[in-house]
Amino acid sequence: MPSAAMTFEANTNEVQNLDRGKVGLICLMLTETALFAIFVTAYIFFLGQSTTGPQPKDVLTLPVWATICLLSSSATVELAVRALHSGATGRFQLWLGATVLLGAEFLRQTGIEWNKLINTDGLTISTNIFGTTYFSLVGLHATHVVIGLLLLTGLLLAGLTGKVKGHERRFELVGWYWHFVDAVWIVVFTTVYVVGL
Secondary structure, eight states, X not given: OOOHHHHHHHHHHHHHTSOHHHHHHHHHHXXXXXXXXXXXXXXXXXXXXXXXXXXXXXXXXXXXXXXXXXXXXXXXXXXHHHHHHTTOHHHHHHHHHHHHHHHXXXXXXXXXXXXXXXIISOOOTTTSHHHHHHHHHHHHHHHHHHHHHHHHHHHHHHHHTTOOTTOHHHHHHHHHHXXXXXXXXXXXXXXXXXXXX
């Protein structure tokens, strides 16, 4: 029967072997999930309560191309992670470059949509409660995409200059973050463009 000291030592070793980066990122994603849950709940709660200004069904269209781009970027970032682990630097750069381009296209499509909503349809964050909740929720997600793109672009530049070797773990964590951003988009897309219409 193991003694209490042996059990404590075994538990201490397990704690020391935890990857602090992974634990930190998981904690960040849990916090961000709670934040997004608040914004999604607010959007659903206030849905249909705007008495003036444009309504969702009048101005929103399904962002199909933007969604295809963002969800495809999850596959390309995973291919980049695998290429980096196998030492295939060229394939890593190719797949990571594709991920950055797909993410940038998603943001471009979001900008096109916002330009139409603001300048053509007259919907702003202060127009009505729909505008407030829409721009807050979609804007929060777009902010996370921008952060992810900055991280991915930095890693792409490091890869192109040959400075990514030995940083596989860090890149894997950025990949996790990017998958999280993509998963959140599925919730945002469903809330705003499926349930909300």
